[in-house]
Amino acid sequence: MSSILLVHRGALGDFLMAWPSMLALHEHFADKNVYWAGTNDRVHWLRPLGVEPFSLEMRRGMDALFLREQWPMELGDARVFWFVLDTNPPVRTHSRLHVLRAFSGSERGPAMSPRDAYAQGLRELGIAWNSDWPAVWRGFFGSWRGGEGREGGREILLFPGAGHPAKQWPLVQFFELARWLQEQGHEVRFILGPAELDRRMGVSDYPVSCPDSLEVLRELLLSARLVVGNDSGPMHLAGMLGVPGLALFGPALEAQWSPVGLRTIGLELACRPCTRTGRISCADPRCIQGIPQNRVRREVAAFLTR
Numbered sequence: 001m002s003s004i005l006l007v008h009r010g011a012l013g014d015f016l017m018a019w020p021s022m023l024a025l026h027e028h029f030a031d032k033n034v035y036w037a038g039t040n041d042r043v044h045w046l047r048p049l050g051v052e053p054f055s056l057e058m059r060r061g062m063d064a065l066f067l068r069e070q071w072p073m074e075l076g077d078a079r080v081f082w083f084v085l086d087t088n089p090p091v092r093t094h095s096r097l098h099v100l101r102a103f104s105g106s107e108r109g110p111a112m113s114p115r116d117a118y119a120q121g122l123r124e125l126g127i128a129w130n131s132d133w134p135a136v137w138r139g140f141f142g143s144w145r146g147g148e149g150r151e152g153g154r155e156i157l158l159f160p161g162a163g164h165p166a167k168q169w170p171l172v173q174f175f176e177l178a179r180w181l182q183e184q185g186h187e188v189r190f191i192l193g194p195a196e197l198d199r200r201m202g203v204s205d206y207p208v209s210c211p212d213s214l215e216v217l218r219e220l221l222l223s224a225r226l227v228v229g230n231d232s233g234p235m236h237l238a239g240m241l242g243v244p245g246l247a248l249f250g251p252a253l254e255a256q257w258s259p260v261g262l263r264t265i266g267l268e269l270a271c272r273p274c275t276r277t278g279r280i281s282c283a284d285p286r287c288i289q290g291i292p293q294n295r296v297r298r299e300v301a302a303f304l305t306r
Contacts, residue, residue, distance in 0.1 A: 003033040005054060005075070007062070007082040007089075008042070011163050012214070012233025013257075014102070014114065015042055016240060018083045020133040021100065021118040023049060025081060028127045035078075037062055041214055048140040065091040083118065098125060111256040134260065137240050142222050144242040155187045156300075157220065159229025160203075161196035166285040167231050169248045171201065176293055177228065177300070178206050186304070191220065191234065226303050227262075228296070230288070235259045246299050250288025251280045263299060265291055 006022055008015055015038075026034055026049040035054040036046055043053055054062070061074030071094050079096050082089055086103040100121040102114035112120075119129040130136065160174040178188045189207045197210060211217040217234060218241065221227065227238045227245035231254075235247045239259035247259055249266035258264050266272070272287045 001032065001077050001079055003035060003076070003078045004029050005035050005037055005058065005062075005078050005080045006046075006051065007037045007080060009038060010083070010085065013163070013231075013236045013259075014083075014085070015045075016233065016236040017102070017114040018100075018118055019045060019137070019240075020115060021083070021122055021129065022046065022051070023133050023136060024119070024122055024127055024129045026050065027130060044215060045141070065089075065097075071096060085114070111253050113256050113258070115260075134240065134242075138242060141218060142241060144222055144224075144244070146225070154225050155189045155207075155223070156181055156226045156228065157224045158188060158190050159227065159232060159234050160190060161193055161199075161201060162230040162232040163195065164251075164280050165199070166280045166282050167250050167252070167288060169230055169250075169288055169291055171203075173291075173293055173296075175205070177296060180297060181300070184304075186225075191217070191229075193217075193234065226300070228300060231257060235262060238262065244303055246296065246303070248288065248291055248296070250285050250291075251282055263303075265295060265299060267291060 004025060006025065008018055034049065034051045035058060036043060036051050037054045037058070040053065057074045061072040064072035064074060069092055077096070080098065082097065082099045084099060084101055086101060088099050091097070100118050102117045122129055158174050158178060160168065160171050162168045174190070178190070181188050189209055190203045192201060192203065192208060192210045209220060211220060214237070217237065221238045221241055221243050224243055227235065227243055229235045229245070229247060231247055231249050231252055235245065236259040238245050239261040242261060245262045247254070247262045247264045249257070249264055251272065254264040254266045267287050267290055269287050
């Protein structure tokens with residue numbers, strides 16, 4: 001075996017939950033070349049592990065996995081580690097292909113976070129998992145220091161978006177929270193990503209930033225005093241950087257999807273959670289729309305008095 005190929009095609013939050021296992025693979029195969037088969041904007045978070053984008057020949061090999069019964073010669077003796085949620089990729093099984101699943105496919109039983117499920121999958125392959133991964137991550141990408149020495153270090157960042165509209169606390173609630181914070185003498189800033197811009201989410205009465213890369217988002221997070229937002233990728237990034245904050249949960253279960261280090265709010269409803277896999281079909285997400293403004297304010301106030 002001469003190389004390792006990492007495959008992940010999910011959203012930002014899913015990728016960040018898989019990152020500790022990618023670190024484990026890097027440490028286990030320290031003498032091997034490790035390549036990445038995924039979106040280019042993730043490469044920044046993998047380069048400190050020595051991971052490089054896969055070659056054109058490897059790309060042809062990955063395409064061939066879907067078409068051929070035999071192992072593609074373009075992949076040589078590489079071992080492929082493919083991170084998925086609950087559905088195996090539509091390719092033939094092979095001793096060199098390892099599918100790491102975030103879920104068993106069952107909606108019953110105790111909830112396990114994708115991070116822990118990936119770790120369990122690696123342990124079953126005899127690959128140790130580094131429990132001190134947050135320190136390694138922060139050594140590579142920085143650790144929150146209260147915004148000290150950074151421009152905008154007193155701002156509270158609000159993230160009103162999410163990957164699915166059913167995971168979004170109503171925008172008017174974020175406006176009410178922002179108004180209340182300003183009345184208390186705090187600076188606020190809304191952060192909008194590509195999904196929010198595509199949905200034409202409008203924020204006109206407050207400062208707004210639209211980071212054009214995850215590296216810019218990282219700088220904004222490290223400069224913040226506090227973050228408040230929906231269950232989303234940026235909140236996972238904030239938690240991994242050590243930024244204090246509050247994540248609001250609706251259809252998904254916070255015990256399963258909670259960003260590391262962040263406080264969470266989720267309502268106790270009979271219909272909740274309605275998903276464990278991240279696939280949402282709810283047309284009436286009362287679980288997120290019904291989170292009371294005063295409960296969020298109490299949690300935020302507790303942060304601000306520390």
